[in-house]
Amino acid sequence: MNNVTLIGMPGSGKSTIGVILAKALRYEFLDSDLLIQKQEKRKLSEIIEQDGPEKFKEIENQVNADIHVTDTVIAPGGSVIYCDEAMEHLKSIGKVIYLKLSLESLSKRLGNLKGRGVLLKDGQSLKDLYEERVPLYEKYADITIDEEGKDLDESLRAILEIIHIKEQGK
Numbered sequence: 001m002n003n004v005t006l007i008g009m010p011g012s013g014k015s016t017i018g019v020i021l022a023k024a025l026r027y028e029f030l031d032s033d034l035l036i037q038k039q040e041k042r043k044l045s046e047i048i049e050q051d052g053p054e055k056f057k058e059i060e061n062q063v064n065a066d067i068h069v070t071d072t073v074i075a076p077g078g079s080v081i082y083c084d085e086a087m088e089h090l091k092s093i094g095k096v097i098y099l100k101l102s103l104e105s106l107s108k109r110l111g112n113l114k115g116r117g118v119l120l121k122d123g124q125s126l127k128d129l130y131e132e133r134v135p136l137y138e139k140y141a142d143i144t145i146d147e148e149g150k151d152l153d154e155s156l157r158a159i160l161e162i163i164h165i166k167e168q169g170k
């Protein structure tokens with residue numbers, strides 16, 4: 001199946017780039033966070049606050065593992081890489097692209113982490129989270145796009161270029 005899933009840290013641009021990538025590919029766009037909110041009839045921040053991070057990950061796993069689409073750019077939340085079943089499923093229905101950005105650039109982009117609903121354990125800093133997650137993003141990535149120093153348009157072009165190269169080489 002022909003889908004593209006974007007993974008990466010919160011603020012790496014999965015949702016922002018996902019929409020314009022979908023337009024460029026003439027694909028549909030699906031933001032898994034919105035699917036979670038629709039199913040749960042609550043905002044993400046409410047689910048995390050009321051049910052805790054472990055339950056949120058369970059829901060995130062189930063919602064992402066139940067996605068059945070074609071020709072779609074999928075933007076899951078940054079924590080999806082903790083969800084083994086969901087990741088295996090997303091890999092089986094298309095290509096997984098890791099939007100890579102340095103800790104320094106992410107720190108500048110991200111404001112209040114808690115306010116953004118990022119799954120942080122007590123006392124965990126953005127640096128701790130980054131170091132914990134990078135190996136998981138790398139583990140699941142079919143393709144990695146280095147966003148460092150690129151604006152939105154340059155990141156989009158880098159993705160399109162590599163997708164097309166891969167398709168030609170198939």
Ligand SMILES: Nc1ncnc2c1ncn2[C@@H]1O[C@H](COP(=O)(O)OP(=O)(O)O)[C@@H](O)[C@H]1O
Nearest residue numbers: 009010011012013014015016109150151152155
């Ligand atoms: N080069 C860039 N690529 C993607 N997003 C960028 C870029 N520069 C700044 N931004 C900003 O970073 C934020 C990315 O947020 P978002 O798309 O919600 O990321 P995610 O879904 O990965 O958490 C947006 O506010 C976007 O405007």
Ligand SMILES: O=C(O)C1=C[C@@H](OP(=O)(O)O)[C@@H](O)[C@H](O)C1
Nearest residue numbers: 010011044077078079117118119
């Ligand atoms: O990385 C995280 O811990 C999270 C990222 C969010 O999505 P974005 O990555 O789209 O910001 C959202 O799924 C949830 O609040 C948890």
Ligand SMILES: [Mg+2]
Nearest residue numbers: 014015075077
């Ligand atoms: Mg997002």
